[in-house]
Amino acid sequence: MTTQRWSIEFDNVTFGYPSPRPSNLGEAQGLTIDIKKWQVEENQTVFISGQSGSGKSTLLNLICGTLQPSSGSISILGQAFSALSESKRDRFRAEHIGVVFQQFNLIPYLSVKQNIELAAYFGKGLKVATTETIINICQQLNLPSTLLQAPASQLSVGQQQRVAIARALINQPELLIVDEPTSALDSSARDSFMQLLMDSAKRYQFTLLFVSHDLSLADYFEQHIKLADINQAGEISE
């Protein structure tokens, strides 16, 4: 019998923002997250759906370690976050977790290559970001190597999303968190992006956590979780 390995483990986790909450997240109304038990198996592809204000962003911040739960424990890739200092959580995130946002994924004044190298600098070191490695990853994501020196601000949204994946992959993460990355893409670009993402998950063997309110994307994933099903906290208006 093999031991089950978890990428994400939530155990009696609660989180509430102190009032007033940060302006981008709306007003506090008690707990935002209240998850009794939640586990994601290693190398699974998971789709998390939820309405606006259901606590998706807060959940991602908790998984990344940028927020600490009010109570309960969170383990990511077998590492209990409560045992780590803020600096160590940052380091852990840099080395093991990749993040792709809905938009504004890249630092606009840096080139594509510099954006990717920056992730390596904070993660496993610049040695992992050789030009050859970067070109390889970019090719797999259908990004021509001629784009490497282009400023990120000159790329299309679809190209920026692919560079964001490339940046996430440079540290060979074990967990990739993707937050509504297709909302700014048209349907053909969305399908192409989803295919690339799923291919990458298979090739690089990472756990994929995909957050979106677009339920039509759920079919791409092995598991679909409705946030409202695991989060006992009441709905928060954004």
Next chain:
Amino acid sequence: MILSIALKSLNHRLTAVLLTMLSIIVSVSLLLSVEHLRIQAKDSFGRTISGVDLIVGAPTGQSNLLLYSVFRIGNPTNNVSWDSYQALAKLPSVKWIIPIALGDSHRGFRVLGTNNNYFQHFQYGSKQPLVLAQGTQLLSTFDAVIGAAVAKKLNYQLGDEIEMSHGLAEVSFTKHSHSPFVVKGILEPTGTPVDQTIHVSLAGLEAAHKSESEIDEILHQIEAGEQVDIDIDGVTAMFIGLNSKMQLFQLQRGINQYKKEPMLAIIPGVAFSELWQLVGNVENMLLFISALILFSSLLGLGTMLLTTVRERRHEMAILRAIGAHSRVIFLLIQMEAMLLSLFASVIALILVWLGFQFGAKWLSAEYGLFIENSILGLRSLAIIGLVSGATFLIACIPAISAYRQSIQQGLISK
């Protein structure tokens, strides 16, 4: 890597950065210039006269006596009689004595009546004597020895005639048009009021105030090689050198208590200090104003960075997402501020250096101010260090704001 990001970030907002940098360049240049001029002015002030133990004149304030006798600024309140001058000259403790008589001018330059003791004993800077660039000292009644600035500005050569005016105005209605002074010597530049002075003999100055017929008679005597005997009424002031410094206070007290004629004897160094205290308040005020201008420029820098913190929240979120600690965010903002401030300071230093390099000649030619271009020194480095320190403190406001924002917002995606 962070340095590279900071540089590219500054480059990304080039217009705002250049305007802020320009503001800092102007204020740091002002601060460096004021500080340099302050030091140079103090040095220049102190090097005006050297080796003189006592200055004696009619009773007045010691600053006033120093100003009119050494700097040729203002007017003497009264003269000292020729008898008193001779009495002092005969004292055994007096090694040498230089009489000076002021009151007339030539095209805005002071005319100073004296004797050749002036050229032998007067010193400036680090006991540097006066040196003739051309010609001779005062050999005859109507000889004139002019300072370097006078010769340059009026384009005078040896043999040119000088017409004296009463008073100091450049255009005077009371001219001694019959006074036949001739340039016989031109002094090397000294960087002191000597450069702006026309030196004539006491007898010549006295004769210039006589009637035309009397002057003709004197000229006739000179041409005939006869002894010219002109009575001198008095002098404006005297510079005295002593045989022994031990006698300084005793002689000063003796002169100040002289019964036959009220006189004031001052020690140049003491008078300089008193005068500099007055000037010092002005220079401190200038320095304070310069520092305020710098402070306002740095506040501008802080404001510029603070306004961009909100705009850059996505950039902060990206950095946090890829594992940058909030301290990195603080460091990035600080680094941008420090880079901008350092660039501006270095440019300001170069500009001020160039300014003094090319302006020094003009200052010496136009105003007799000798400014050494020693701006690239420890003092300037200390000022730049202070500017950097002030930048760090002011940049803490946007840096802390960015730091806190990065903690509060976490990984925003919208």
